Amino acid sequence: MLAPALPVPVKPQAPVGITAELLPCPAPDAPGAAPTADPAGSAPAGYPPADAVSAGTAPARDAATGASPAGGDATAGIDPDALAGDDAPASVMEGCPVVPTAASEAADAMAGGLDLDYVPLPPGSTPVKWGRPLGTPKPWFSSVTPEGGMQLGDRSLTYRSVDGPSVSLGSLTPFAPAWSSAAAIGGVQVSNLSASSDSTVPEGKLGYSSVWGRINNTDPAVTAGGVQYGAPAGSNAVRYGLTPDVTLEGQVQSARALTTTGLGTTYSLGDWGTLQGGATQSHFDTSQGWRYNLGYNVKVFDTVRLGYGNELTSSGYGDLSTYQDGATATSQFRNTFSAGLPISGWGELSGTYSGLRDTSGEMLERRYGISQSMMLSPNVRLAVGADHDVITGDYGVNMQLSMPLGGR
Known part of the structure; x- marks a missing residue:
């Protein structure tokens, strides 16, 4: 009442x-x-x-x-x-x-x-x-409000400042625009980006994220030991709100014998969702290639999230996410579907599908994934997920726990 x-x-x-x-x-x-x-x-x-x-x-x-x-x-x-x-x-x-x-x-x-x-x-x-109506569920799947102090992640430690950028240390996944890719890096990150990659930045605001360290090749399924780090690498991203509906974005990745640069944009369509697109050029050893990406996200009935993306990669392209495998030998085409549904009291359940094929039409990858994110308390968030590739038989499991360790 x-x-x-x-x-x-x-x-x-x-x-x-x-x-x-x-x-x-x-x-x-x-x-x-x-x-x-x-x-x-x-x-x-x-x-x-x-x-x-x-x-x-x-x-x-x-x-x-x-x-x-x-x-x-x-x-x-x-x-x-x-x-x-x-x-x-x-x-x-x-x-x-x-x-x-x-x-x-x-x-x-x-x-x-x-x-x-x-x-x-x-x-x-x-x-x-004022009182909350009886029977109204708590917002378990709401986003974590930034608070000053230390926050402990699954394999990282973050100091978050309310008025300034946050500083993280450990195994980190750099911020990447929706049209680009990212790879886990063990090192230090400085960032003031808090909004998701499929949303716009307020007009006149500049967001940035910079991570430097070594590529983390550790198997996420390993619970203890088995830590493997690769070559030194860095990933940087910037976002600028040109208008309330248009955000300009850029990304630079670098490692030994690798340099990638990309430009793109995120355009808000209001109630009709957001549209993302970008192009990235890479120089990997003696190879050179391009990758083009176009994606669309929309929220249906104010609860269900739907997403679709297309990606075209030319031969000779490489970035940090494929650094171990080297540059692609042939041109490839990938399409991705995603959906997210909030479950009262249990956070948000998400599912993804990704299919990869070459120019001849041969299926190289067909991967299904599922994840769930929920709030265990007002400041503690737990996310778990798993995916499986039916072509190669590979699978992956991951978990992330975020909590504050103290305040200022």
């Missing part, structure tokens, strides 16, 4: 008029009659004596029609200017309603057009407290 709220003023759509039935003024005295003396002062001509008004006497009205003897107009013979003046006796003002004037009508019109704006009450001025 929600706690009661205070009344909130509303703004009328149009001026509101109020009509009231007022008693008619007493009929004026006959012409030429001498005014009766008033103890409080002499009443103006045309007004009844104060004692008569105080006694409640009024001219007789017609029993059939209800009209006054003066011909039906209760205010006939009364000067409106005299009623609006400040010199009118109090007895007269109490006994006879004021006749509308041009000034009073203008004031009424001004009051009817006033705008009523809601002004929030200052904190602590009301005892009303």
Whole structure:
């Protein structure tokens, strides 16, 4: 149940008029009659004596029609200017309603057009407290709010600053735009990017991520020992919000005998999702190649995430994700499908499919994957996943745990 709220003023759509039935003024005295003396002062001509008004006497009205003897107009013979003046006796003002004037009508019109704006009450001025409706599930699958302090990951340690960039140490997966790739690196990372790769950056903002260390070739299925590091490598990415809907992106990867540079963009279509695209060129030993990527992501019914991507790689291309295998021998085409569904109380369940084939149409890889991410507490997140390639029989299992170790 929600706690009661205070009344909130509303703004009328149009001026509101109020009509009231007022008693008619007493009929004026006959012409030429001498005014009766008033103890409080002499009443103006045309007004009844104060004692008569105080006694409640009024001219007789017609029993059939209800009209006054003066011909039906209760205010006939009364000067409106005299009623609006400040010199009118109090007895007269109490006994006879004021006749509308041009000034009073203008004031009424001004009051009817006033705008009523809601002004929030200052904190602590009301005892009303708000409560969450009973039965509403907690947002288990919501994102982790950045907080200052140390956070422990599966194989990394991160110091997160609220006002500045975060610094991470350990086995890291560098930030990569949606149209590019990334490889695990054991080293140090400095980054101020917090939004996902398929979202835009606010206009005029610059985001960056830089990781330096050695390529991590450790099998993720190994729980203890078996740590293997390869050649020194680095990965850098930048994102700039050109407009509220357009974000420009760039990536540079480097290692021994390898250099890749890529440019791309993320375009927001509003409720219709986001569109990502980019091109990357690589120089690997004596080979040179290109990779082109185009992807689309959308959220359906405000809950289900759907994604689709196409990737074309020419022969001779290589990056950090394929550094051990060397440059590709033939051109390849990859398509990817993904879907994510939030499960109340259990986080978000995601599934992926990736198919890789060469230019002749032969299937080189058909990989299925599933993962789940959930909040164990307001600041602790657990993510687990597994994938399997039905062509080669390879499989992989991974887990990530994020938690804060302390504050500033």
